[in-house]
Amino acid sequence: MKSTIHANGLLKILCLFALFGIAAAMPAAEIPVADFFKDPTYGGMALSPDGGKLAVAFRYKERLALAVIDMKTKQPKLLTAPDLFDVAGIRWVGNNRIVFTGIAPGDKFSPKNPNGGIFAIDADGKNARTLFESADQQRGKNALVGRFAGILDRYGTSTNEILVTYNDRRATEPDVYRLNVNTGSKTMVAMNPGYIREWLADHNGVVRAGMGSTPKERFIIYRDSEKSDWRELRRWAYDSTDYANIITPVAFDQDNKLLYIWVARGDAQTQAAALYDPRTDKIVRELYANDTYDVTILSLLNSDHHLIGYAYEGDRGLVPAYVDKHSAELHAMLDQELPGAVNHVVSRSDDDTWNIIRSYSDRDPGTYYLFNTKELTLEKLIRPYDWINPARMSEMRPIQYKSRDGLTIHGYLTLPAGKEPRNLPMVVNPHGGPWDARDEWGFNPEVQFLASRGYAVLQVNFRVSAGYGQKFVTAGYGQWGLAMQNDITDGVKWAIAQGYADPKRVAIYGASYGGFAAMAGLAFTPELYRCGIDYVGVTDINLLLHRMNRDWENERPQIELMVGKDKTSGDNLDKISPLKHADQIKVPVFFAYGELDPRVDLKHGTRLISALKSKGIPVEVMIKPNEEHGYHNLDNQVDFYSTMERFLAKYMTVEKTPEVIVGPAEVKEFPAK
Numbered sequence: 001m002k003s004t005i006h007a008n009g010l011l012k013i014l015c016l017f018a019l020f021g022i023a024a025a026m027p028a029a030e031i032p033v034a035d036f037f038k039d040p041t042y043g044g045m046a047l048s049p050d051g052g053k054l055a056v057a058f059r060y061k062e063r064l065a066l067a068v069i070d071m072k073t074k075q076p077k078l079l080t081a082p083d084l085f086d087v088a089g090i091r092w093v094g095n096n097r098i099v100f101t102g103i104a105p106g107d108k109f110s111p112k113n114p115n116g117g118i119f120a121i122d123a124d125g126k127n128a129r130t131l132f133e134s135a136d137q138q139r140g141k142n143a144l145v146g147r148f149a150g151i152l153d154r155y156g157t158s159t160n161e162i163l164v165t166y167n168d169r170r171a172t173e174p175d176v177y178r179l180n181v182n183t184g185s186k187t188m189v190a191m192n193p194g195y196i197r198e199w200l201a202d203h204n205g206v207v208r209a210g211m212g213s214t215p216k217e218r219f220i221i222y223r224d225s226e227k228s229d230w231r232e233l234r235r236w237a238y239d240s241t242d243y244a245n246i247i248t249p250v251a252f253d254q255d256n257k258l259l260y261i262w263v264a265r266g267d268a269q270t271q272a273a274a275l276y277d278p279r280t281d282k283i284v285r286e287l288y289a290n291d292t293y294d295v296t297i298l299s300l301l302n303s304d305h306h307l308i309g310y311a312y313e314g315d316r317g318l319v320p321a322y323v324d325k326h327s328a329e330l331h332a333m334l335d336q337e338l339p340g341a342v343n344h345v346v347s348r349s350d351d352d353t354w355n356i357i358r359s360y361s362d363r364d365p366g367t368y369y370l371f372n373t374k375e376l377t378l379e380k381l382i383r384p385y386d387w388i389n390p391a392r393m394s395e396m397r398p399i400q401y402k403s404r405d406g407l408t409i410h411g412y413l414t415l416p417a418g419k420e421p422r423n424l425p426m427v428v429n430p431h432g433g434p435w436d437a438r439d440e441w442g443f444n445p446e447v448q449f450l451a452s453r454g455y456a457v458l459q460v461n462f463r464v465s466a467g468y469g470q471k472f473v474t475a476g477y478g479q480w481g482l483a484m485q486n487d488i489t490d491g492v493k494w495a496i497a498q499g500y501a502d503p504k505r506v507a508i509y510g511a512s513y514g515g516f517a518a519m520a521g522l523a524f525t526p527e528l529y530r531c532g533i534d535y536v537g538v539t540d541i542n543l544l545l546h547r548m549n550r551d552w553e554n555e556r557p558q559i560e561l562m563v564g565k566d567k568t569s570g571d572n573l574d575k576i577s578p579l580k581h582a583d584q585i586k587v588p589v590f591f592a593y594g595e596l597d598p599r600v601d602l603k604h605g606t607r608l609i610s611a612l613k614s615k616g617i618p619v620e621v622m623i624k625p626n627e628e629h630g631y632h633n634l635d636n637q638v639d640f641y642s643t644m645e646r647f648l649a650k651y652m653t654v655e656k657t658p659e660v661i662v663g664p665a666e667v668k669e670f671p672a673k
Helices: 007-019 033-037 135-140 325-337 445-452 470-474 483-497 513-524 541-546 550-563 571-575 578-584 603-614 634-651
Strands: 042-047 053-060 063-070 076-080 086-093 097-103 118-122 129-132 149-154 161-166 175-180 186-190 196-201 207-213 217-222 231-237 247-252 259-265 270-277 282-288 295-300 307-314 317-322 342-348 354-360 367-372 377-382 395-402 408-415 424-428 456-461 501-511 531-535 589-594 619-624 667-669
Touching: 033 445, 033 634, 042 086, 042 342, 042 354, 053 086, 053 097, 063 097, 076 118, 086 149, 086 161, 149 175, 149 196, 161 186, 186 207, 196 247, 207 247, 247 270, 247 295, 259 282, 270 295, 307 325, 317 325, 317 342, 325 342, 395 483, 408 445, 408 483, 424 483, 445 456, 456 483, 483 501, 483 513, 501 513, 501 634, 513 531, 513 578, 531 634, 541 550, 541 571, 541 603, 578 603, 589 603, 589 634, 603 619, 619 634
Parallel strands: 063 086, 424 456, 424 501, 501 531, 531 589, 589 619
Antiparallel strands: 042 053, 053 063, 063 076, 086 097, 097 118, 118 129, 149 161, 161 175, 175 186, 196 207, 207 217, 217 231, 247 259, 259 270, 270 282, 295 307, 307 317, 342 354, 354 367, 367 377, 395 408, 395 667, 408 456
């Protein structure tokens, strides 16, 4: 494969962006804390349908602004530079009009959480328009109920209109509108019949399927055409184990007759791709499945909507599985040209001639390339974290072991570069969520920061984590502090038994649910840990349910099911809440919370802090008045991680060896790549 890295063109882009206020960071002799956590110089990007222009969000005056790059001349043009929000969710409507979403600084863009407003602008910077106001704009006008729109899809082949969801009639039940991105005028094309949360349109722009949920059930509605009545296809209880009945529509096929769906299959009930006939309520055929991992991506070509292939998050990043032979050959060329990395398409022209490729690894946050699939040229474009030197980062090894009840648990062990991987001080880092979340292979700033300070880092995808099949998820229902915690404990014992971790120097740190798991570890297995860190973590499940975020109220029965709430009593939740077992915590704890957190009430921290202080347990506390669920301000992040570094250095030096009981573990470890 011919590879052309246009160095001069790349330098031209970077130098021109420097005129907008961006400067490349020089590598430091010693890696500062801020280098791991400061924002990237570039955000999302999207190719125009004809591949002639690239819309990109880039760092400008502390915000992500919007620019367009002419792909022939590599000339960038600054279009808009908001001072109150970051540009995200970039889409082209035709080859001249760009639609984007604004999000609060530090937040992550999510189509399912459309509270950042929708805006449009021409590729030459003219005709800027606010299509829907953001939450902040509405609050500024003293709106009592937020009205939010989310971009659903293209509207057929239109270069003027798109489909959006909008909750103008009911706060939690959006309808679908056809929106003119030039004038802002909109027309309702699908009225919500009740409880529909997500919608699906066919390739002509006709909304024909909806996914709904009541507090106790989920269901799917469908119609044959825009003039047809809605009818229900399937309904199932939230805790149903009738996996064959549970389907998720993903997209219509080329003929707009059949649906591509996700459906569970096999012993693990992993999510598979299948073709489904909504007229007969039958699965026509299974298309692709993996016995271990959920298939999560299905790719169609924009020009004719033919199926390109699938992908799943494997043990070493995103794994493609192509149906289209030519696409498979092209990807093989990329992997040969960019070895040792995960290479995937983040944007493509409608005819697939031009692809934007992101290439990343466990040690490398990633580089974006322009790939011409006809001429087979590859051009380096953008490196958003250009101050990170992959050679100084640490290896992230996929691992797996058996939990005490025989369930296979997957995870990752990151070993500090330059250290012999034996008897290392180790930080256990359970992920948040815990539902619809998992740890993945790839560059993780927190993990790399800890590894740079000499710690091994253990990440455990305990039961209920996403990506390993529906049985694995439901195995975690009602298991907070119980089997989910055992999975983490058994992972620690595995790392010690394998000789990686020094049993005298193990700490546990987590955020949100991970904070719960960290405190549960200290309360229920105090012999394992020298210290713990609770970052915006839950400590009392009854308090979590009593002071629940109002946005979660519609899902209360589901949440209560997953945490294991007894319908007649909350006593069982006290048994697994770390706050109720504060007397069992014997080691120092560092607490960090935000006063404005809408998800985890500050009392989760302050009550446990008071309980530990009353016992004389060493406690360090950081409460930021201007932060919510996690710190977004870089100065606050640096303060937090610097304090974490000092805290670990102080308490991971051990004079007395704790007694650690290590049980047998059936181990299978993936070899280093």
